[in-house]
Amino acid sequence: MSGNTITTMNYYSLNKQAPNVTFDEAVIRGIAPDKGLYFPEEIPRLPASFWDTIEHLSKEEIACTAMKPFVGDTIDDASLLEIVTDVLSFDFPIIELEDQVATLELFHGPTMAFKDVGARFMARCLGYFLKQRNQKEEVTVLVATSGDTGGAVARGFYKVPGIKVMILYPSGKVSDIQEKQLTTLGENITAFEVAGTFDDCQAMVKRAFLDQEITNKRQLTSANSINVARWLPQLLYYLFAYKELKKKGKPLVFSVPSGNFGNICAGMMAHHMGMPVQQFVAAVNSNTTIPRFMQSGVYAPTLTVPTISNAMDVSDPSNFVRVLQLFENDLSTLSRKLTSYSYCDQVTRATVRDVYENCKYILDPHGAVGYLGLKEYLKGDTEAYGVFLETAHPVKFLPAIEPIVGKYKELPDQVKNLVKKGGITQKIANYEELKGHLTLIDS
């Protein structure tokens, strides 16, 4: 492993009104006191020897080398290796679907969404820091979910000592399997079923973070991709893909189905660390703030539009400020690396059907949006090799998928057992009810 120069990476707030912190502080706080997102002071460049030999390195070696500069000396090398070994204990296969078009499957983790890696890494880091500090006070992870985040976070933090997890989800607006993933674990995980939309859940969470009557009683942190420990490890997907595809000797294009832009921003981070990438494509659904911004330079979020790729129903993506920062807030430099396209549900459904008929491959709605973005970009570039990220298993979106590909005969193991279980939720009608739960200690 590289690096005998022990430097401590500092993180600053993008709002620039808060003190710099080390990785452990940034992870525990989630967001800076001035409400800014934390960003590393320096972008680490990995040495040429790493890129020259990456095809011979294991997942764990790649992960330790790439994460070490971000973690600094807040986690010792042996513990970091232990953490990444545990976090990455499943496959990240690349499947070629057509000439020059492959998918990177990120759904082989316990909740079958790519968020497993970030959630597991954050949970283990937070657990490590609390233990190291010998902290007696429990930390409460409070998170709003439109579907996939909650499951990955619940699973990632399940039974981690010293941490309680509270998840808010909109009643009736997550899929059956997603709801079961939130509500069947028990132990340190509590699910709140909110009478309202995802935006209502998000608003309640934001309000709770600012509510001193709550924060006097509980140390709250967030597990959304604003947390650096959830955001940064996603850069590993791109390194794993590069490891496989380097031998093709072609310029690489990554198409990323995007919502909050954490995943694609992590990919761009890998590029800034020295990984050759020709272009990133941010593929979005009918929530078009970013493609409109790339066209006009005007950032104008609108009301969120509900779609079948619901994990991307975001109109004001919180990580886009980080994308801009990586390119020093220069739109013309950013445009040379980032293209953004949007697709409506009708086109997305038609694509799920076409790819199933032509390639016998079942896309989930998010992956289908990524596929569409990649194909559109590759029309103008026949030299490049394109990879789109499959961010969730299609079985998580049966109501959208089964009318197109027919009924699933064999469910994957991760869901087979879930469907039989009954879940437990706390129903919440308004903020005061949530506050009642949060100020009640020892619940």
Ligand SMILES: *Cc1c(COP(=O)(O)O)cnc(C)c1O
């Ligand atoms: C969260 C999610 C996305 C969007 O990822 P961002 O990092 O928020 O852009 C895409 N697909 C699926 C399946 C997701 O769960």
